[in-house]
Amino acid sequence: MIKRYSFSPIYDTGAVVKELPISKGTPLPFALSERSFTLQMDENARIYGLGETVRGINKRGWVYESFCSDDPFHTEDKRSLYGAHNFILVDGKERFGAFFDTPSKITFDLGYTDSDMIKITPECFALELYIITADSLKAIVSEFRSLIGKSYIPPKWAFGYGQSRWGYVKEDDIRCCADKYQDAGIPIDMIYLDIDYMDSFKDFSISPERFPDLKKLCYDLKERGIRLIPIIDAAVKKEEGYAVYDEGHAKGYFCKDENGEDFVVGVWPGMSVLPDFLNPEAAKWFGQKYKALTDIGIEGFWNDMNEPALFYSEKGLNNAYEELKHIDDKQLDALSFFGARDTLVRLQNSDDDYKSFYHNTPQGRFRHYDVHNLYGYHMTKSAYDALCGLREEPPLLFSRASYIGAHRCGGIWTGDNHSWWSHILQSLQQMPGLNMCGFLYTGSDIGGFNSSCTRDLLIRWLSFALFTPLMRNHAAAGTRSQEAYAFGDTEVFRHIITLRYRLIPYLYDSFIKAAENDEMYFRPLCFDYEDDEVAKGIEDQLMVGDRLMIAPIYRQNAVSRNVYLPEDMTQVRMHEGEISTEELKKGWHDVSVPLGDVVFFTAKPLFLAKPAENTTALDWDDLESVG
Numbered sequence: 001m002i003k004r005y006s007f008s009p010i011y012d013t014g015a016v017v018k019e020l021p022i023s024k025g026t027p028l029p030f031a032l033s034e035r036s037f038t039l040q041m042d043e044n045a046r047i048y049g050l051g052e053t054v055r056g057i058n059k060r061g062w063v064y065e066s067f068c069s070d071d072p073f074h075t076e077d078k079r080s081l082y083g084a085h086n087f088i089l090v091d092g093k094e095r096f097g098a099f100f101d102t103p104s105k106i107t108f109d110l111g112y113t114d115s116d117m118i119k120i121t122p123e124c125f126a127l128e129l130y131i132i133t134a135d136s137l138k139a140i141v142s143e144f145r146s147l148i149g150k151s152y153i154p155p156k157w158a159f160g161y162g163q164s165r166w167g168y169v170k171e172d173d174i175r176c177c178a179d180k181y182q183d184a185g186i187p188i189d190m191i192y193l194d195i196d197y198m199d200s201f202k203d204f205s206i207s208p209e210r211f212p213d214l215k216k217l218c219y220d221l222k223e224r225g226i227r228l229i230p231i232i233d234a235a236v237k238k239e240e241g242y243a244v245y246d247e248g249h250a251k252g253y254f255c256k257d258e259n260g261e262d263f264v265v266g267v268w269p270g271m272s273v274l275p276d277f278l279n280p281e282a283a284k285w286f287g288q289k290y291k292a293l294t295d296i297g298i299e300g301f302w303n304d305m306n307e308p309a310l311f312y313s314e315k316g317l318n319n320a321y322e323e324l325k326h327i328d329d330k331q332l333d334a335l336s337f338f339g340a341r342d343t344l345v346r347l348q349n350s351d352d353d354y355k356s357f358y359h360n361t362p363q364g365r366f367r368h369y370d371v372h373n374l375y376g377y378h379m380t381k382s383a384y385d386a387l388c389g390l391r392e393e394p395p396l397l398f399s400r401a402s403y404i405g406a407h408r409c410g411g412i413w414t415g416d417n418h419s420w421w422s423h424i425l426q427s428l429q430q431m432p433g434l435n436m437c438g439f440l441y442t443g444s445d446i447g448g449f450n451s452s453c454t455r456d457l458l459i460r461w462l463s464f465a466l467f468t469p470l471m472r473n474h475a476a477a478g479t480r481s482q483e484a485y486a487f488g489d490t491e492v493f494r495h496i497i498t499l500r501y502r503l504i505p506y507l508y509d510s511f512i513k514a515a516e517n518d519e520m521y522f523r524p525l526c527f528d529y530e531d532d533e534v535a536k537g538i539e540d541q542l543m544v545g546d547r548l549m550i551a552p553i554y555r556q557n558a559v560s561r562n563v564y565l566p567e568d569m570t571q572v573r574m575h576e577g578e579i580s581t582e583e584l585k586k587g588w589h590d591v592s593v594p595l596g597d598v599v600f601f602t603a604k605p606l607f608l609a610k611p612a613e614n615t616t617a618l619d620w621d622d623l624e625s626v627g
């Protein structure tokens with residue numbers, strides 16, 4: 001059952017697709033105190049949800065802030081990442097889901113200040129609150145999902161493996177990547193283009209020197225079963241003569257400052273402007289621009305920098321220059337050195353800037369800061385709506401920033417993680433929360449984005465990520481190469497990625513069922529085994545689809561781990577490409593997983609396809625049963 005409580009919302013976010021009457025006379029599970037929602041928890045209560053956040057599957061014990069943030073250090077002390085996913089599921093003596101639908105900042109103190117108290121504080125006390133009850137954790141999630149509408153379904157080929165790298169700067173880098181994968185016999189379906197393909201980082205432009213014939217490149221690769229997936233950034237270079245800028249400026253489609261002038265920010269292209277995605281006309285106009293790329297055969301995109309990430313604003317930069325003037329004429333002591341440095345660092349993603357520009361929406365003119373969490377969502381929606389009209393097939397589309405609602409238009413990737421062992425586990429722990437909030441097509445940068453990857457880390461990361469719908473290896477410019485061919489002997493990588501392809505019919509089928517029935521593709525064990533006390537404490541295993549369980553290795557040098565089986569299961573092992581099985585009893589097992597083996601568990605028979613070099617070559621009907 002869903003109850004709606006309305007606290008004079010000022011903006012309809014579009015997250016919810018069902019019209020519900022306002023609930024009268026039913027008390028809230030929360031108490032209202034000083035503009036916060038509070039709840040005393042019993043000792044054993046657990047809290048799930050919140051989508052893309054750091055720390056465990058059970059979110060209790062930390063404080064989170066929904067405010068879409070471009071932060072490339074996903075450490076345990078962070079309160080915000082790129083998404084704003086305001087759904088929690090409280091599982092204690094009271095059991096319910098709660099969705100706080102507000103476009104601005106909201107804080108979830110989940111037993112952080114006081115270990116027994118939940119305290120939820122919206123910065124602007126104007127919101128819709130939905131309380132969801134049902135007789136199981138899974139049923140609460142499904143009720144909630146029916147409230148927010150069906151999840152995006154990508155094309156089948158998007159379940160293949162993809163390679164990305166910030167730093168493939170020319171056509172030859174892309175061809176070389178394709179050759180090396182195919183020469184090594186490693187399956188691949190997608191190669192991603194980062195901002196390097198653009199001319200001066202201008203959206204919808206192509207560098208004539210470095211990518212002289214992208215149409216031909218796209219065609220040649222498609223002949224080999226590989227699709228090119230370019231990036232599109234939120235900000236548009238401010239440059240007269242650049243049609244996207246000229247048109248948008250003339251039509252008033254960019255966000256404005258308080259005087260009605262285009263608000264100018266510095267991002268990759270240098271001085272830039274921000275398309276007003278909350279203005280449907282502007283969104284529609286920007287969406288049509290993707291045609292420049294679909295016309296040459298592109299079928300998918302990733303949208304970046306749409307928190308929106310701002311390096312600085314013209315206004316902030318001018319103020320900073322003023323502040324820095326005084327260091328000209330005197331020697332720089334330690335304090336003024338750090339002061340000067342901070343003056344520049346503070347410019348990035350500053351609240352001051354977020355408070356200095358405006359959106360022209362059908363619901364009125366809104367200060368960006370007050371609707372901040374909707375920007376990435378509306379960028380994704382603009383692309384999705386346009387792409388569905390431009391082509392017959394649905395696009396592959398995923399975004400960095402998001403709000404609930406965006407799950408209907410695309411997937412998300414979890415942004416700039418690191419090549420750290422802890423980030424394999426972090427990624428696993430993010431998946432169920434994202435699924436609860438509707439985001440099913442998700443995955444992390446395999447091998448880690450920032451800092452340099454190692455062979456063993458990549459092997460273990462792939463062994464987990466072969467189960468994530470979005471399976472993409474991606475790395476930052478300047479880091480060591482981490483393609484599956486970059487570490488010498490490629491056999492082990494071929495076996496692991498081939499196993500992904502053998503599993504695709506099962507994974508795809510599970511995904512479609514989850515999307516169509518408002519279910520989770522990844523679930524914590526206790527969602528399936530509610531009465532199992534041990535399952536409640538398991539934070540490093542997940543259920544995948546209706547019959548599979550994973551328990552990946554995520555520690556350096558580990559060659560075995562403890563695995564909890566909530567019932568008798570078949571252990572499936574892939575060793576050098578060969579599959580073997582073993583029946584195991586319910587309970588704890590010390591499972592040996594030498595580097596390169598992939599081990600998972602299944603409660604019911606599972607069907608594997610024959611190995612294939614890409615999804616086009618995959619025979620979806622010729623399946624063999626294991627388990």
Ligand code: MIG
Nearest residue numbers: 166194195304400415416476
């Ligand atoms: O400021 O386009 O998260 O995946 O490679 C960095 C360059 C901008 C951030 C994205 C990352 C991408 C990078 N981008």
